[in-house]
Amino acid sequence: MSVVRSVMLKVPSATAKPGPSIGQALGPLGVNMAAFVKEFNDRTSAYTAGIPLPVKLTAMSDRTFTFEVRSPSTSHLIKMASKISAGSSNPGSKEIAGYISPQAIYEIAKIKVKDDANKGQELEGMCKTVVGTARSMGVVVREEEEEEEEEEEKEE
The missing domain is CATH 1.10.10.250 (Ribosomal protein L11/L12, C-terminal domain)
Structure with missing residues (x-):
């Protein structure tokens, strides 16, 4: 399992939806968009909904991923x-x-x-x-x- 690539995204807290903005970044990496959105919304539920949060997502060769949610800009x-x-x-x-x-x-x-x-x-x-x-x-x-x-x- 090796790292394919890391990408930086800005995703609204607790309200992320599988859509074009996320899909364009995750699709080429082979990352399951629905799994990312679910996990991201769970992790950011403590934030006020809709605050844009920087996210560093690392995609692996076996199509798994890890991500780090940073504080708002x-x-x-x-x-x-x-x-x-x-x-x-x-x-x-x-x-x-x-x-x-x-x-x-x-x-x-x-x-x-x-x-x-x-x-x-x-x-x-x-x-x-x-x-x-x-x-x-x-x-x-x-x-x-x-x-x-x-x-x-x-x-x-």
């Missing part, structure tokens, strides 16, 4: 925390897509530092990475009190 977690649907179309300018608190940055970093891809990275370094991702999306990091003060100034 940093940008997705930032969008959820800042309650925006998309980042800025022109990051780096004065266009602000939204705001996020330092506490939310810390919570996102705690989630991301557990991923195997981030093994060995310190929590402080991961916080800086999350802040960088937020900035590239046009999301400003600041305390909630600051947001309320600015809104009051705009109203006056």
Whole structure:
């Protein structure tokens, strides 16, 4: 039993269906799509349904497979925390897509530092990475009190 190939997929948590998006990736590998979907949905039932999760699937020569489910992307977690649907179309300018608190940055970093891809990275370094991702999306990091003060100034 040898490894045929590994592929990266983005699959919605707990609601995966055997369809074209999954079929195009798994079909050429000879992986049983229904078995993957069932096992994936079972493993991701703890997540909120529909969150896109990165999955690394390894197909074997005997048509079996293994897969690793990773945490949601940093940008997705930032969008959820800042309650925006998309980042800025022109990051780096004065266009602000939204705001996020330092506490939310810390919570996102705690989630991301557990991923195997981030093994060995310190929590402080991961916080800086999350802040960088937020900035590239046009999301400003600041305390909630600051947001309320600015809104009051705009109203006056």
